[in-house]
Amino acid sequence: MTPMVKAEEVCKSFGALHVLKGITLEVGKGEVMCMVGPSGSGKSTFLRCINHLEVVNAGRLHVDGDLIGYRDGGAKLYEISPRVAAKQRREIGMVFQHFNLFPHRTALGNVIEAPIHVKGVKKAEAVARGEDLLEQVGLADKAHAYPAQLSGGQQQRVAIARALAMNPKLMLFDEPTSALDPELVGEVLAVMKKLASEGMTMVVVTHEMGFAREVANQLVFMDGGIVVESGPPRDVLANPQHERTKAFLSKVL
Amino acid sequence: MTDVDTPPATTPAAIDAVPLRHPWRWVAAVVIIILLALFLYGAATNDAYRWHVFGEYVFNERVLSVGLLNTLQLTIYSMVLAIALGVLLAVMRLSPNPVFKSVSWVYLWIFRGTPVYVQLVFWGLIPTIYANIQLGVPFGPSFFHLNLQALSIPFLLAIVGLALNEAAYMAEIIRAGISSVPEGQLEASTALGMSWGMAMRRTVLPQAMRVIIPPTGNEVISMLKTTSLVTAVPFALDLYGITSREIAAREFEPVPLLLVAAFWYLVVTSILMVGQYYLERYYSRGASRKLTNKQLEVLAKAQGTGAPGGGGEGA
Numbered sequence: 001m002t003p004m005v006k007a008e009e010v011c012k013s014f015g016a017l018h019v020l021k022g023i024t025l026e027v028g029k030g031e032v033m034c035m036v037g038p039s040g041s042g043k044s045t046f047l048r049c050i051n052h053l054e055v056v057n058a059g060r061l062h063v064d065g066d067l068i069g070y071r072d073g074g075a076k077l078y079e080i081s082p083r084v085a086a087k088q089r090r091e092i093g094m095v096f097q098h099f100n101l102f103p104h105r106t107a108l109g110n111v112i113e114a115p116i117h118v119k120g121v122k123k124a125e126a127v128a129r130g131e132d133l134l135e136q137v138g139l140a141d142k143a144h145a146y147p148a149q150l151s152g153g154q155q156q157r158v159a160i161a162r163a164l165a166m167n168p169k170l171m172l173f174d175e176p177t178s179a180l181d182p183e184l185v186g187e188v189l190a191v192m193k194k195l196a197s198e199g200m201t202m203v204v205v206t207h208e209m210g211f212a213r214e215v216a217n218q219l220v221f222m223d224g225g226i227v228v229e230s231g232p233p234r235d236v237l238a239n240p241q242h243e244r245t246k247a248f249l250s251k252v253l
Numbered sequence: 254m255t256d257v258d259t260p261p262a263t264t265p266a267a268i269d270a271v272p273l274r275h276p277w278r279w280v281a282a283v284v285i286i287i288l289l290a291l292f293l294y295g296a297a298t299n300d301a302y303r304w305h306v307f308g309e310y311v312f313n314e315r316v317l318s319v320g321l322l323n324t325l326q327l328t329i330y331s332m333v334l335a336i337a338l339g340v341l342l343a344v345m346r347l348s349p350n351p352v353f354k355s356v357s358w359v360y361l362w363i364f365r366g367t368p369v370y371v372q373l374v375f376w377g378l379i380p381t382i383y384a385n386i387q388l389g390v391p392f393g394p395s396f397f398h399l400n401l402q403a404l405s406i407p408f409l410l411a412i413v414g415l416a417l418n419e420a421a422y423m424a425e426i427i428r429a430g431i432s433s434v435p436e437g438q439l440e441a442s443t444a445l446g447m448s449w450g451m452a453m454r455r456t457v458l459p460q461a462m463r464v465i466i467p468p469t470g471n472e473v474i475s476m477l478k479t480t481s482l483v484t485a486v487p488f489a490l491d492l493y494g495i496t497s498r499e500i501a502a503r504e505f506e507p508v509p510l511l512l513v514a515a516f517w518y519l520v521v522t523s524i525l526m527v528g529q530y531y532l533e534r535y536y537s538r539g540a541s542r543k544l545t546n547k548q549l550e551v552l553a554k555a556q557g558t559g560a561p562g563g564g565g566e567g568a
Contacts (some may be wrong), residue, residue, distance in 0.1 A: 089446045100440065163444075165447060
């Protein structure tokens with residue numbers, strides 16, 4: 001079976017700054033991978049490379065067998081047009097640290113925006129599905145509230161519903177709970193757990209070790225642009241092999 | 254401290270405090286009222302204002318149906334053109350395409366860098382500079398031919414002149430508005446599979462409107478008054494041209510006719526300000542976490558019926 005995400009020696013630099021120095025990993029279909037590590041270690045950058053928000057400089061990144069960002073012409077790689085890149089992104093949902101909801105649209109408006117205008121779904125159909133999704137994240141009664149009237153946890157749940165509305169085959173979470181009050185973290189993690197149990201393939205950059213231990217199939221510890229250690233979360237968390245991992249975990253656990 | 258779980262049996266009486274007094278506000282108001290009264294008395298009794306002439310011409314048919322109408326038309330047509338062109342220029346300036354970027358920059362450089370009066374004179378001279386317009390293959394056959402000098406188009410030239418100048422300013426206002434929208438908005442739209450153009454149209458521009466509207470209202474009001482410069486084209490049938498040139502010259506009464514012009518400019522400006530208020534209110538929706546009256550009513554009702562509150566209302 002083709003893995004959902006397959007990274008081979010992925011490198012990314014911003015000018016002289018090398019952020020990713022050869023990331024190789026695989027995420028199988030239906031699996032949840034959690035990425036942890038200190039800030040600046042390249043976790044978020046790697047996540048952004050997966051849906052081509054950042055352009056990979058070296059190595060290959062495949063999602064469900066498709067090369068991301070380039071067209072493989074045998075001897076050479078060709079840059080893809082923005083239109084093709086947009087098409088690739090439609091199947092990859094992304095949830096941001098700061099939610100990035102559209103403030104001028106209601107919760108429901110946020111959820112139905114892309115299905116109607118990107119996919120061309122009929123409005124009535126999109127609204128029905130949008131209401132259904134909002135109910136799944138526990139916000140059926142907030143459909144007509146604007147983001148500014150919602151708490152952080154509610155906003156992030158709307159953001160998850162918005163990403164799910166495009167029926168993605170892969171969901172990327174970029175520190176989804178880092179900007180939330182401690183008591184609101186739980187409601188977002190609950191939605192993510194439910195999503196994982198339903199078989200969604202997820203790549204999650206997080207500092208929530210409890211979530212990683214409970215939900216992830218694979219835990220990746222990154223530092224300085226490389227994967228230091230990876231494996232089943234229980235093993236990595238309970239019995240880290242590298243000094244760097246030990247030092248990091250001793251601070252966050 | 255009582256137990257937080259048990260609400261007090263009776264709510265405490267609402268506060269009825271003695272309001273803070275502001276004696277200096279009253280003093281300032283009295284001084285200003287006296288000064289205003291003195292000025293009005295002086296204006297009413299000063300013969301130079303010739304109020305009977307003002308009264309005679311303020312609702313004059315030619316002032317209204319030619320002057321005011323032309324001024325309004327010049328304002329509306331040139332503003333609509335300017336906004337459309339301004340959006341195009343701003344989007345070009347911000348687009349990833351280097352050709353568009355430089356074209357937009359050069360346009361701004363020229364049209365913002367020269368006075369509007371000079372530009373209007375120039376547009377008036379266009380029929381002299383380009384007497385004939387031909388459409389066809391360069392150095393080859395011609396399919397279409399237009400003699401500009403045979404046409405009488407000062408009204409059109411005035412609109413073009415005002416609009417092209419204004420577009421440069423509108424482009425900067427719109428660019429500032431677009432830049433005020435957080436980067437995450439474009440990113441979220443892109444991640445949902447939107448193209449750059451669609452993200453601009455659906456996500457960024459509607460949010461930029463909140464920042465764009467107030468200075469644009471300013472520009473409309475400014476344009477209303479700038480139309481008085483079309484005499485440079487020359488076009489003389491606008492409000493200022495009719496009152497202060499045509500009628501004032503005929504009647505030898507410059508002061509009351511200037512007042513007529515000022516009166517109507519002020520009336521239109523006032524109407525525009527009301528319109529701006531409603532536009533601003535429309536585009537600020539979702540910008541505040543303050544609940545609308547309707548939402549407050551629903552929440553209050555829910556509270557009254559003892560429905561479970563809390564749940565992170567946010568407000």
